[in-house]
Amino acid sequence: MDDDLALRLTSDLDGSFERLxxxxxxxxxxxxxxxxxxxxxxxxxxxxxxxxxxxxxAGYDAERIAGLHLRAWLATITLNLCRNRARVRRSVxxxxxxxxxxxxxxxxxxxxxxxxxxxxxxxxxxxLLAGLPVRYRAPVVLRHVNGLDYDEMAEVLxxxxxxxxxxxxxxxxxxxxxHEAALRHxxxxxxxxxxxxxxxxxxxxxxxxxx
Amino acid sequence: xxxxSNDMIEDAVEGALHDLAxxxxxxxxxxTLLAVGLADGYAPLDSPIGRLFVAFNGRGVSAVxxxxxxxxxxxxxxxxxxxxxxxVGTLPGQLGRAIERRLSGDRRAPVPVDLxxxxxxxxxxxxxxxEIPPGEVRPYGWVAAEIGRPRAARAVxxxxxxxxxxxxxxxxRVVRSDGRIGDYALGSAWKRAALMDEGLDLERLEAxxxxxxxxxxxxxxxxxxxxTCRNARRIRPAHEVRFRSRVDAxxxxxxxxxxxxxxxxxx
Numbered sequence: 252m253d254d255d256l257a258l259r260l261t262s263d264l265d266g267s268f269e270r271l272x273x274x275x276x277x278x279x280x281x282x283x284x285x286x287x288x289x290x291x292x293x294x295x296x297x298x299x300x301x302x303x304x305x306x307x308x309a310g311y312d313a314e315r316i317a318g319l320h321l322r323a324w325l326a327t328i329t330l331n332l333c334r335n336r337a338r339v340r341r342s343v344x345x346x347x348x349x350x351x352x353x354x355x356x357x358x359x360x361x362x363x364x365x366x367x368x369x370x371x372x373x374x375x376x377x378x379l380l381a382g383l384p385v386r387y388r389a390p391v392v393l394r395h396v397n398g399l400d401y402d403e404m405a406e407v408l409x410x411x412x413x414x415x416x417x418x419x420x421x422x423x424x425x426x427x428x429x430h431e432a433a434l435r436h437x438x439x440x441x442x443x444x445x446x447x448x449x450x451x452x453x454x455x456x457x458x459x460x461x462x
Numbered sequence: 463x464x465x466x467s468n469d470m471i472e473d474a475v476e477g478a479l480h481d482l483a484x485x486x487x488x489x490x491x492x493x494t495l496l497a498v499g500l501a502d503g504y505a506p507l508d509s510p511i512g513r514l515f516v517a518f519n520g521r522g523v524s525a526v527x528x529x530x531x532x533x534x535x536x537x538x539x540x541x542x543x544x545x546x547x548x549x550v551g552t553l554p555g556q557l558g559r560a561i562e563r564r565l566s567g568d569r570r571a572p573v574p575v576d577l578x579x580x581x582x583x584x585x586x587x588x589x590x591x592x593e594i595p596p597g598e599v600r601p602y603g604w605v606a607a608e609i610g611r612p613r614a615a616r617a618v619x620x621x622x623x624x625x626x627x628x629x630x631x632x633x634x635r636v637v638r639s640d641g642r643i644g645d646y647a648l649g650s651a652w653k654r655a656a657l658m659d660e661g662l663d664l665e666r667l668e669a670x671x672x673x674x675x676x677x678x679x680x681x682x683x684x685x686x687x688x689x690t691c692r693n694a695r696r697i698r699p700a701h702e703v704r705f706r707s708r709v710d711a712x713x714x715x716x717x718x719x720x721x722x723x724x725x726x727x728x729x
Contacts, residue, residue, distance in 0.1 A: 265500055268495075268498065268500060269491070269495060269500065272490075272491055272494050272495070273491065276486035276490050276491060276494075277483065277484065277485055277486050278483075279486070280484060280485075280486035280487070280490060281482065281483045281484045284484055285482055285484075290487075294486070294487050294489070294490055297486060297490055297494075298490060298493055298494050298497060301494045301497075301498070302494065302497045302498055302520070305498040306498075369481070372478060372481070373481055373482060376478045376479065376481070376482055377482055380479070380482065391479065392479075395476055395479035395480060396479055396480070396482045396483050397483070398480075398483075423475050423476070426475055426479075427475050430475070
């Protein structure tokens with residue numbers, strides 16, 4: 252599908268660019284959102300990434316465009332923008348009781364209760380992910396949120412697939428540990444002061460204790 | 463923990479991460495298309511001489527036009543450019559302020575314009591029009607000569623007539639060489655209004671043209687000018703010398719003004 256689109260981009264950039272945005276906007280937005288943790292910033296990054304892609308495509312010759320792996324190429328641009336912003340604005344503390352604006356994932360459950368529980372789970376995991384050290388966060392998001400394969404990830408991150416597999420594995424282990432720690436913390440708070448859940452959560456930062 | 467339950471938890475983590483895939487906000491597509499110039503926004507603008515519609519995209523101002531209403535403007539825009547357009551609340555702050563400065567006579571106000579399909583000839587004509595100061599006019603033939611195409615005065619006229627961003631590119635400052643105002647993208651009534659708003663003495667210009675006077679000189683400096691040149695406006699009546707043609711001025715021993723370069727004007 253992407254190969255076909257790349258081919259159309261070579262002959263008619265203006266006529267097929269909208270298709271490119273439609274096909275890739277959810278993936279780019281999700282990548283930026285889960286990397287930065289900020290929906291507004293993620294939208295700006297995704298738009299900026301598409302604008303840069305458009306300008307680059309306008310300057311590339313047909314052979315170069317036809318040879319692009321669009322998913323990996325667009326993810327590379329997006330991730331670079333995420334990193335540049337992070338450099339400017341040093342990362343904010345991650346809060347598990349997150350005030351962030353609501354982001355509804357695709358295919359949310361129909362029932363209000365189900366939707367609420369799902370929202371909560373999404374916020375919970377998004378916060379854990381945003382607290383993950385970047386060398387694990389980027390591969391974990393690309394692999395498990397964006398669904399890229401390891402060859403594409405190697406192109407985006409410039410690391411060998413073996414390294415990336417190990418980093419994704421380590422990232423998942425850290426997330427699982429943080430999740431369990433959060434559950435234990437919540438249970439402990441509930442036992443101490445039933446009904447007072449406002450104090451639960453607090454700030455949680457995932458650190459690597461051992462290497 | 464057994465290896466098996468470990469795997470199950472790993473699957474649960476993967477499933478939770480999979481659910482973190484989000485839908486892009488509905489605003490992302492239109493704002494992206496606007497930013498790269500594949501769609502435009504527009505808003506009305508109250509100019510010194512009346513209400514206009516101004517369209518823009520990430521490349522700059524794409525159209526300035528008069529229209530009876532929004533629907534008529536949209537129809538005309540889509541018909542001309544073939545791109546979707548939508549009404550926005552106001553022009554983007556920086557762009558709006560720059561346009562207002564440009565329309566009130568500041569030629570250096572940085573207004574980016576989207577002239578992506580312009581030919582080199584069109585670009586040269588429009589760039590040259592931008593060099594004409596507010597309150598002054600130049601003949602079509604002057605523009606043609608200045609851009610190195612002295613025989614193309616008629617083509618210059620038609621290029622100015624299809625200027626997509628009148629007022630932002632001041633094609634109203636180019637007139638017929640016989641001193642008549644000529645046609646205009648927004649209509650000749652608007653051309654008159656725009657020129658008068660800039661302080662041009664239109665009646666005097668037309669009166670001079672009516673009696674065949676194309677140039678004014680000063681017998682103290684022995685320099686001759688186009689009648690609306692800022693240097694011509696400084697000549698006191700007692701020292702004013704009138705010429706019907708360039709040849710008359712030159713043979714009387716006058717040299718052309720360096721500001722308005724009347725040598726480029728036909729006649």
